[in-house]
Amino acid sequence: MRRLASLVGALGLMAGAAIAEPPPAPDRPLPDAGQEARARALFTDIRCVVCQHESIADSPAGIAADMRRLVREEIAAGKSDEAVRADLVRRYGDYVLFQPPVRAGTWLLWFGPFALVLGAGAVFFWRSRRRRVEEQPLSEEEERALAELTGEPDDIDR
Known part of the structure; x- marks a missing residue:
């Protein structure tokens, strides 16, 4: 029985590893230091669409690596920072920016x-x-009626 449980556990681990997302390809920085600095500045302004609370600079997700690659390609092609942001908004919506317009x-x-x-x-x-509505004391008639209803002796005439 223990062997069966161990076998099932091992198969589960292997299946989990097979389903897991492969690690993204390592980033290739741009050869021009100025362009790479622009790309890194944009990375911090762009939200990872998988992690949602991390920028693509910090996210280990595969889509974040793809987004970093896309930003670098567009900067290398000569696009401005606003054009790069506009393309990402077109693809993923306003939510991709940490500060949407x-x-x-x-x-x-x-x-x-x-x-x-x-x-x-x-x-x-x-x-x-x-x-606030102030409470009014009961009148003598109301006191008598209450005493009759509750069956208490009439203490009003003290």
Whole structure:
């Protein structure tokens, strides 16, 4: 039974290794130091579409390596930084940039947190300004009716 469990475990490990993504090819820096510096600066501004919280400079994902290669190819072809960003946005959407542009489609992304905080503050302010209703004591008739309902002796005439 132990041998069977060991065999199944070993097969599981081998299957996991076969399914895993192969490591990306090593990066090849551009021969021109100025172009390589531009590429590295762009790497920090571009989000990995797999990791989502890392830039492509820090991400070990294969797609990040592909994106780094693409950025280097476009810079080597003479494209400007804005043209490289525009091409990545065309391919992957505004989310690929850590600082997406401010336009109608991204207003919620940029201004939504502020609107939420302002709305919550307005609700708290409005609720704190509401007048509390003061409780009025029961009249003698209401005291008698309550005493009859609860079956308690009438203590009003003390």
